[in-house]
Amino acid sequence: MAVIDFTQLPRRNKMYAGANGNKICVMYEGLPYMLKFPPAAKRNKDMSYSNSCFSEYIGCQIYESIGIPVQKTILGTYNVKGKEKIVVACGDFTEPGVTLQDFASLKNQMIDSERNGYGTELSDILLTFEEQTALDPVALTERFWDMFITDAFIGNWDRHNGNWGFLYDTRTDAMTLAPVYDCGSSLYPQADDAIMESVLAKPAELNYRVYEIPTSAIMVNGKKLRYFDFISSLQNEGCNQALKRITPRINMERIRQIIDETPLISDLQRRFYLTMLAERKRLILDFSLSALEKREHS
Numbered sequence: 001m002a003v004i005d006f007t008q009l010p011r012r013n014k015m016y017a018g019a020n021g022n023k024i025c026v027m028y029e030g031l032p033y034m035l036k037f038p039p040a041a042k043r044n045k046d047m048s049y050s051n052s053c054f055s056e057y058i059g060c061q062i063y064e065s066i067g068i069p070v071q072k073t074i075l076g077t078y079n080v081k082g083k084e085k086i087v088v089a090c091g092d093f094t095e096p097g098v099t100l101q102d103f104a105s106l107k108n109q110m111i112d113s114e115r116n117g118y119g120t121e122l123s124d125i126l127l128t129f130e131e132q133t134a135l136d137p138v139a140l141t142e143r144f145w146d147m148f149i150t151d152a153f154i155g156n157w158d159r160h161n162g163n164w165g166f167l168y169d170t171r172t173d174a175m176t177l178a179p180v181y182d183c184g185s186s187l188y189p190q191a192d193d194a195i196m197e198s199v200l201a202k203p204a205e206l207n208y209r210v211y212e213i214p215t216s217a218i219m220v221n222g223k224k225l226r227y228f229d230f231i232s233s234l235q236n237e238g239c240n241q242a243l244k245r246i247t248p249r250i251n252m253e254r255i256r257q258i259i260d261e262t263p264l265i266s267d268l269q270r271r272f273y274l275t276m277l278a279e280r281k282r283l284i285l286d287f288s289l290s291a292l293e294k295r296e297h298s
Ligand SMILES: Nc1ncnc2c1ncn2[C@@H]1O[C@H](COP(=O)(O)OP(=O)(O)OP(=O)(O)O)[C@@H](O)[C@H]1O
Pocket: 016, 017, 018, 019, 020, 021, 034, 071, 090, 091, 092, 093, 094, 100, 158, 162, 163, 181, 182, 183, 184
């Protein structure tokens, strides 16, 4: 696959917020794209830049393969003062009269509560789904749990209330679910070659990265939850239903193909991503689904 060089494309004045790396807006084939540049690897001192552009690209391709609406992504390069950087272009899904509003803003509308828009306590989030009137509460709740299961699969640290949301049509006042965006904190973006080698060689290192980290951005009693513990506990019916909906839609053959066809990554990265995804599916999702089916049959 030919890799696109985004350097010479026309720029737009549109700006993007977010804490994970620089961003600019360019026009590509007549459409606006947000270009995300790799952020510094803050948690890993041995690494200069994180792999979050690859995480964004592969995470979004996986969402698409599962059938959840997601931003379009393209991997490419951008030349900054003679240095080539790997960037991910994310199709801008807003349009004139249609703006993105995040879930944090919807949560801020709950004026009779102390709930802060960015607070991620699960019970507050679920209560907001019931109390809000902008969207169908069933569709909203299902999207939340479908994302939760998919994020568990791709190991996403950071689905905070600013990292999903709605498209608001300022002309008609209509609100719809926005495509999924920001998967940049999935798939261990700060794992360098030494970490990847060690995870592939040592079961304890791998198990730690399946059962313990990443945690979800969602909290229960003030503590970020562990995907395995929460999903396998079968304690939330919305989560159980999403587990049943999403797990059969994960096609590991298709995912192998996505990773095989991802440009600009090393063989080690390919093996690492594929191994982690296969193991997360087997140990978290398949395990929990079979426990759920057993419980339902008995
Ligand atoms: N495809 C898109 N189209 C339009 N706007 C987008 C798109 N993707 C992201 N945005 C907007 O740009 C902001 C920054 O993007 P993104 O969340 O990907 O960056 P980030 O730096 O990884 O964020 P974070 O601080 O959550 O780590 C988002 O919060 C959202 O408002």
